[in-house]
Amino acid sequence: MIKSVAIQGVKGSFHHIVSQQYFDEDITVKECLSFDNAVHSLLHNKCDAVIMAIENSIAGSIIPNYALIDDYQLHIIGEHYLDIQHHLMALPNQSIEDIKEVHSHPMALLQCKAFFKKHPHIKLIEDKDTAEVAQRISKERTKSIAAIASTLASELFQLEVLAESIQTIKHNETRFVIVKTSNSEIPKEAINKASIKFELDHKRGSLASILNVLSDCKLNLTKIQSLPKIETPWKYAFFVDVTFDAYKDYQKAKSIMQIMAQEFKVLGEYKNTVR
Amino acid sequence: MIKSVAIQGVKGSFHHIVSQQYFDEDITVKECLSFDNAVHSLLHNKCDAVIMAIENSIAGSIIPNYALIDDYQLHIIGEHYLDIQHHLMALPNQSIEDIKEVHSHPMALLQCKAFFKKHPHIKLIEDKDTAEVAQRISKERTKSIAAIASTLASELFQLEVLAESIQTIKHNETRFVIVKTSNSEIPKEAINKASIKFELDHKRGSLASILNVLSDCKLNLTKIQSLPKIETPWKYAFFVDVTFDAYKDYQKAKSIMQIMAQEFKVLGEYKNTVR
Incomplete structure (x- = not known):
């Protein structure tokens, strides 16, 4: 029985959305700094499973995550597809013209390249995580800076969406796997x-x-x-x-x-x- | 006849090394901010060819670069394998203990993860490019900050190598392709x-x-x-x-x-x- 699951990133991240869609609502979500940390947490019985992105239609397979599964003898016990929609969000009552910088994960910035070409006044700054930036903007009440994150993140951190689905390829599906230390218990x-x-x-x-x-x-x-x-x-x-x-x-x-x-x-x- | 080639990044980068090894020494190298810019430069006849990393043994295929070749109807006219060796470097007369931060590309930081676990006092900061950090440290004479880059970068920017081949997987081969707008002129x-x-x-x-x-x-x-x-x-x-x-x-x-x-x-x- 899976009661707790480790994810990479903070709540509001796409991994968090997958945990909500795949499991019952009362699953405990453990936020980890990296996929490595999530696996470490699994190996030390701090959680029952890990959710990890494994491939997407833009970047292909995420080989380092395959390596984690392979090296630590983990087992894939389920999968989930999520259509990733990137929204531009910031503290309320600002327009796109007020935004000077957007901070986000390099992959998210890459995926939204065409949008930012049309808004050259916004400087692109690489950061570790998409949802974490949203959280930070909310916590530190930072104006003029926007995040690229999910609807869930905008709700959790009370940010206003300035532009919806700003990724270049509108249909951007990512496959996530749920991994455990032992194989599936589901019937053959x-x-x-x-x-x-x-x-x-x-x-x-x-x-x-x-x-x-x-x-x-x-x-x-x-x-x-x-x-x-x-x-x-x-x-x-x-x-x-x-x-x-x-x-x-x-x-x-x-x-x-x-x-x-x-x-x-x-x-x-x-x-x-x-x- | 290829006289000039566009690379992603600055001189001292691994793409620059490939240009030296694949072509004659008198090839003109055009530094570009991104693979997109390099292709843009090729399409507008600002260079004769582009060098791009296409796959490596750690991350697999670099799908966005495949997409560039595919979308812009480019042709691969040659390939080159390079064994990527990451060295930790900083301004001379500092020891590893003096280094507070290392700035580098997320992929380089990931590949050197095990090394930095042994040196937890060094903070990892993500940056755009490996060689560019080396160039910046040299130009701005920044102490306490290290770069992860090639021997060529340490020579060009007169930095001292503090630790050699710090990547976790010692043999890290990357395949580069040379692309043009028309197919190869080499005999069948x-x-x-x-x-x-x-x-x-x-x-x-x-x-x-x-x-x-x-x-x-x-x-x-x-x-x-x-x-x-x-x-x-x-x-x-x-x-x-x-x-x-x-x-x-x-x-x-x-x-x-x-x-x-x-x-x-x-x-x-x-x-x-x-x-």
């Missing part, structure tokens, strides 16, 4: 998605052979990403997500992959949610 | 690598079929990355790199892929360099 019948990792030598057709197995076993590929193993030239690691109708199809594919691929590892078996 | 016989992009419907086995074609045509896969097309649910874009011995093998695969996949596009045909 409910499992219809798995995240796996394996390694292959750089031999012609080696990946095609594996994908043929997945296809023969009626598995659908929803994600594939190669990552060169730097310490071992010409060896590649692959992160793959598959969906399936029957757990036994996946089980069959798994036993074949365990023989065909090297360092085969299940990062999680869970119930997929629709994008 | 010299071409042995291509970067391609295509789209597939989410149909079981569709990617396996394509990879079987590549394998049948004697192409080797050196990179694969799926990216969901957010505007079109269940449609995926794939970025794939292949190497080959004979251009005619690649040409054959290309004609088949043009029929089998949707939105097939060549991002570049060039000579590969060994990792």
Whole structure:
């Protein structure tokens, strides 16, 4: 039973929104300074699970978070998709013309680049976290500075939204995973998605052979990403997500992959949610 | 003939090092504030080519740079691998104990996390660029603040290296590509690598079929990355790199892929360099 969950960032962040949407409302949210700290907190039983962004349509996979899951033998027990909408917000009774600086995470600034090109009087300042800036503006009553954050943040910190959905790509979906130290307790019948990792030598057709197995076993590929193993030239690691109708199809594919691929590892078996 | 090349960042940056290693020494380097600015400069004939980091062993693919190449119909005409070594540097005659803050790019700070855990008295401050901080420290003669940058930066800005290779993962290879507005002029016989992009419907086995074609045509896969097309649910874009011995093998695969996949596009045909 998951009663507390660690998130990166403060309340009002997109990770906080995911915790509200994925879990019941009475879940305890533990604010952490970084994904590392969130995982540390999980490993020391300070929380039951961690929510982490794992990929988005703009930046692709968040490889350092994959590395955390892989290195600490964590298990993905669920996933959640969130459509990220960035709003420009500041203390009430100011217009966009009054804003001199916007402080935000580099990725948020990058995603809203086109908007700020139309408002060249606003200086872009990189900061650690989107929601934390909103919190700070609210706490220190700072005028002329705006944050880029969620509707939840504007509500929590009583900021006024000066411009809605200012990100360049209007539909900006981010996939979050919920991770624990042990694998899912949900019944096998409910499992219809798995995240796996394996390694292959750089031999012609080696990946095609594996994908043929997945296809023969009626598995659908929803994600594939190669990552060169730097310490071992010409060896590649692959992160793959598959969906399936029957757990036994996946089980069959798994036993074949365990023989065909090297360092085969299940990062999680869970119930997929629709994008 | 490439006489001038745009880089992101200032001289002393890793992009500058790549320009020195890839081109002759008398290439003119144009410093740009961002990858966007570098591409803008190329499109307006202010330079002949752009160097951009495209993937590294820690963060994976740099999707926004793939998007720049894709959106502006640029062509990859070459690649270069650089082993990124981060050194801690400051004005001469200071010890690590004198350093109160380190200013650097978020990715560099992340990559050196373990080192700074051992030196908790140093505060980590995010900044735009690694080499630019080194330049600024040198120019403004700022004591107690360190930069994380290359040996070239320490030489150019006369800073003293306080600690060498402070990144956690000692072997940290980054792949850079050289892009132009038109495709490579090198003879077909010299071409042995291509970067391609295509789209597939989410149909079981569709990617396996394509990879079987590549394998049948004697192409080797050196990179694969799926990216969901957010505007079109269940449609995926794939970025794939292949190497080959004979251009005619690649040409054959290309004609088949043009029929089998949707939105097939060549991002570049060039000579590969060994990792």
